[in-house]
Amino acid sequence: MGEIRALRNMDDDEVFSFAKRIAAPYDLVMQAKQLGRLPxxxxxxxxxxxxxxxxxxxxxxxxxxxxxxxxxxxxxxxxxxxxxxxxxxxxxxxxxxxxxxxxxxAMVGINLNDTKVERFAARSE
Incomplete structure (x- = not known):
């Protein structure tokens, strides 16, 4: 929470540097600054x-x-x-x-007991 508090006090240039340093998209970091929290x-x-x-x-x-x-x-x-x-x-x-x-x-699912179901993981049974 300390970094978000510090982020709220940064100007736009500092926000850009901070976003670059933490490898986060600038617009997401700006949104966090404006909200005062993570989205x-x-x-x-x-x-x-x-x-x-x-x-x-x-x-x-x-x-x-x-x-x-x-x-x-x-x-x-x-x-x-x-x-x-x-x-x-x-x-x-x-x-x-x-x-x-x-x-x-209900949404249609897959019946795993059906013999026609294709299994993607090999079993050692």
């Missing part, structure tokens, strides 16, 4: 299932949410409803909470 990004591996879930993560303080392509699957939704995560709401709404209920079913 927090959530890499969601299945835990964020709908656009409303991503909006909730942003409301909880995440600066960004990386999601899989399954969040945009719109098999039974009307056109455009499932792609509403382009603009995440900054305040909770009834509409966004309704989107958190998946109406298209």
């Amino acid at each position: 927090v990004v959530n890499f969601a591996a299945g835990g964020v299932a709908t656009p409303a879930d991503a909006a909730l993560m942003m409301q909880l303080g995440c600066d960004g949410v990386f999601v899989g392509s399954g969040i945009f699957r719109v098999a039974t939704l009307r056109a455009g409803q499932g792609l509403s995560a382009k603009r995440l709401p900054t305040t909770p709404t009834r509409r966004s909470s309704q989107r958190s209920v998946p109406v298209w079913g």
Whole structure:
């Protein structure tokens, strides 16, 4: 935390030198200076299932949410409803909470007991 406090007191030239010294992108270091903290990004591996879930993560303080392509699957939704995560709401709404209920079913996985599944790791069994 001491380095971020020192970063907040640096001028732009010092920030550039600091970013170069720690081998970090200048714009990321400038963002940390402006925020007074490191940006927090959530890499969601299945835990964020709908656009409303991503909006909730942003409301909880995440600066960004990386999601899989399954969040945009719109098999039974009307056109455009499932792609509403382009603009995440900054305040909770009834509409966004309704989107958190998946109406298209679970994402399809791989049945490892299936004999047709190709195994990539060699086993010594």
